[in-house]
Amino acid sequence: MKISINPPQQSLINAFLVMFIVHTAQLGVGVQGFQRIIYAEAKHGAWMSVLLSGVVTSIIGFVIVKTLSHYESSDIYGIQRDIYGKWIGTFINLVYVSYCLGAFLVVIRNYIEVVQAWVFPEVPTWFLAITLLMLVLYGALGGFRTIVGVSFFSVFFGIWLIALIAYPLKFANWQNVFPLFDSHAMEIAKGAYAMTFTVIGFELIYSYYPFVKEKKKTNLYVQIGLAFTTLIYLIIMLVSLTYFSGGQLGRTVWGTLSLFKIVRLPFIERFEYVAITFWMLIILPNLMLYVWSAARGMGRIFQKSEKWFLWIFAGVMFIVIQFFVTREQINTLSNNFAKISFYVVYCYPVILYILVIIKKKVTKKG
Numbered sequence: 001m002k003i004s005i006n007p008p009q010q011s012l013i014n015a016f017l018v019m020f021i022v023h024t025a026q027l028g029v030g031v032q033g034f035q036r037i038i039y040a041e042a043k044h045g046a047w048m049s050v051l052l053s054g055v056v057t058s059i060i061g062f063v064i065v066k067t068l069s070h071y072e073s074s075d076i077y078g079i080q081r082d083i084y085g086k087w088i089g090t091f092i093n094l095v096y097v098s099y100c101l102g103a104f105l106v107v108i109r110n111y112i113e114v115v116q117a118w119v120f121p122e123v124p125t126w127f128l129a130i131t132l133l134m135l136v137l138y139g140a141l142g143g144f145r146t147i148v149g150v151s152f153f154s155v156f157f158g159i160w161l162i163a164l165i166a167y168p169l170k171f172a173n174w175q176n177v178f179p180l181f182d183s184h185a186m187e188i189a190k191g192a193y194a195m196t197f198t199v200i201g202f203e204l205i206y207s208y209y210p211f212v213k214e215k216k217k218t219n220l221y222v223q224i225g226l227a228f229t230t231l232i233y234l235i236i237m238l239v240s241l242t243y244f245s246g247g248q249l250g251r252t253v254w255g256t257l258s259l260f261k262i263v264r265l266p267f268i269e270r271f272e273y274v275a276i277t278f279w280m281l282i283i284l285p286n287l288m289l290y291v292w293s294a295a296r297g298m299g300r301i302f303q304k305s306e307k308w309f310l311w312i313f314a315g316v317m318f319i320v321i322q323f324f325v326t327r328e329q330i331n332t333l334s335n336n337f338a339k340i341s342f343y344v345v346y347c348y349p350v351i352l353y354i355l356v357i358i359k360k361k362v363t364k365k366g
Contacts, residue, residue: 045183049191054230
């Protein structure tokens with residue numbers, strides 16, 4: 001495996017597109033119901049947990065880009081091969097591929113559950129799974145630039161949904177936010193920890209960094225994308241805190257979808273149906289990025305075409321999805337993956353950065 005890679009010129013993207021990729025990778029199924037989980041830990045200070053999560057995410061995003069900048073043009077698979085050696089590096093690369101596939105599984109299964117619970121309760125899981133997998137494959141087989149294009153249009157086509165979140169403000173009770181600093185620091189920190197699954201996705205910069213032209217500008221646009229996502233989550237959380245009472249928010253599984261439920265338009269009776277079906281456009285680039293990253297990793301490890309692995313992963317995911325049927329099973333899957341993703345996304349980048357620094361110093365002395 002080559003440590004540094006030079007993708008063909010026609011596969012490269014401008015740095016400003018990174019902020020769209022980062023944002024769409026973060027804004028997945030987690031946004032549909034993150035409020036209940038955060039409120040359970042931080043109560044009225046849930047909005048501060050969102051801010052704290054945004055700050056920590058911004059720091060980790062900087063660490064990731066800083067790690068990548070120590071190499072001319074490499075991704076996480078090349079860096080880990082360089083740091084750990086052939087055999088250990090290959091094993092850790094396979095672990096990272098498994099993480100990407102795990103994220104893919106959690107996102108697609110949670111979205112299927114939402115569609116079945118709110119819109120099409122009679123449609124079988126296998127039908128929704130194969131439909132989504134075909135769309136994901138169609139985009140991922142088109143290559144990275146196709147995924148970037150889907151991410152770009154996903155932001156512009158989906159932003160109006162966020163604007164409609166302001167509709168419940170006419171029924172807002174701002175007393176629900178007070179007292180402002182009633183939550184303890186540990187409760188706020190636990191709330192930020194609970195945000196982990198909601199904000200992951202930005203770590204995929206590890207995979208597509210070699211495809212960015214102006215690499216020196218990467219960190220700037222990563223930070224813009226992260227800040228925009230944090231702003232959206234903060235707005236949704238504040239609206240939720242002012243609209244729902246504490247007891248209601250603690251019992252509402254899909255808080256954001258419940259906010260859409262009260263939107264009334266003269267030509268649409270049940271707007272949440274529109275929001276849920278339209279949300280597919282928002283999670284598609286999310287799914288494409290994860291499966292593309294996993295296939296790219298396997299292609300790098302075994303020196304084979306990524307397209308073969310995309311087909312294999314699609315088949316495997318279709319089978320695995322069928323094993324998660326009940327709400328308890330899906331919830332257990334999501335909770336366990338959230339715990340794993342905290343270490344992969346927030347702890348490991350710091351360790352990898354330290355190892356890269358040590359390796360560079362030792363090499364320089366040698």
